[in-house]
Amino acid sequence: MTDTPFLPRVAVVTGGARGIGLAIGQWFLAHGYQVALLDNDHATLDAAVAELALPDRVLGVHCDVSDEAQVAAAAKTVAGRFGRVDALVNNAGVAVFKRIADTSFADWRSVMGTNLDGAFLCTQAFSPSMVEAGRGAVVNVASISGLRASTLRVAYGTSKAALIHLTKQYAVELGNAGVRVNVIAPGPVETEMAxxxxxxxxxxxxxxAIPLGRYGSVEEMANAVGFLCSDAASFINGQVIAVDGGFDAAGVGLPTLRRGAATAQADHA
Known part of the structure; x- marks a missing residue:
């Protein structure tokens, strides 16, 4: 009986050309994965792949995740190159920040198409490989706006809240096949867009408003996603983790009162 050669795990990251998505791709590379980065920004994706300079381990795929045909083609491309998928990160997202009265149906559909439909289409396309193997992980990237409402986010916040529930739907069903599905809800993150x-x-x-008193980094978001995809999270399924420095936990707590409490604690230290 011959030994089966070691096959590196394969991760697919949507919206992988920049920011959080690129940092997630770099986390996977640092942990020995082969990585497929999907993005609809051709120039930025090509530049990111060139900068990574790992042609044997990195595949850039031009793909609009809101387009069913493009997602199907991307899945075929990844399968042809790597032959399997062990982790999928649905990170691709768009935002329209307008008041409700100014948000057109076209705005609404654009946001839903990428943030919600994209996660559905990509999970439908890439999860069968994991189901067949009886293991794997999907992590969706939502937002703190999916947990708490705020102004100018009727489309964005609703799409992220729906993504959180979609995560739980998949977790219940795919969990039966050994595939875990979780979601992170980032707070404000230091990205070029921010x-x-x-x-x-x-x-x-x-x-x-954030108890830790700062924005998060893209590396901190990537660390959370990587953990959820790792064997260390083997019994975590259907969960939403706010990676937000305590923003959601703080609720409507007044920053002035929190600072006063912190001062009092320091005085008693």
Whole structure:
């Protein structure tokens, strides 16, 4: 009887050209995976793949995850290159920040198409490989906006709340086949997009509202996703983890009172 050669695990990351998605791809590479990065921004994806400079382990696939045909083609491409999938991270997302009265149906459908339909289509396309193997992990990237409502997020927040419930639906069914499905809900994260759209006043508000007093990093998001995909999380299924520095836990707590409590604790230390 001959030994079966070791086959590296394979991870698929959507929205993998930049920010959180690229950091997740780098986490998988650092842990020995082969990685397929999917993104609809051709130029940025090609640049990211070139920068990683690991042609034997990294595959860039141009794909709009809201398009069923493109997702099916991407799944075929990944299968042809790597032959299997062990982890899927549905990270691709778009946002439209408008007041409800100003949000058009086209805006609504654009957000739902990527944030919700995309996760559904990709999980449908890539999970059969995991089901056949009897193991694997799917992690969806939602948002703190899926856990707590806020202004200008009628489409974005609703899509992320729906993604959290979609995660639980998949966890119940795919769990029977040994495939775990979980979701993270990032709070404010230091990304290039955040730097562009978060004014000084908005950043100050967030920092005041987050008990840890800062934005998260893309590496911290990647670490959470990586953990959920790892064997260390082998009994975690159907869960939403807020990776937000305590933002969700703080609820409507007043920053001034929290700072006062922190001062009092320091005085008693």
């Amino acid at each position: 730097k562009l759209v978060h004014s000084v006043a908005i950043r100050s508000d967030y920092v005041d």
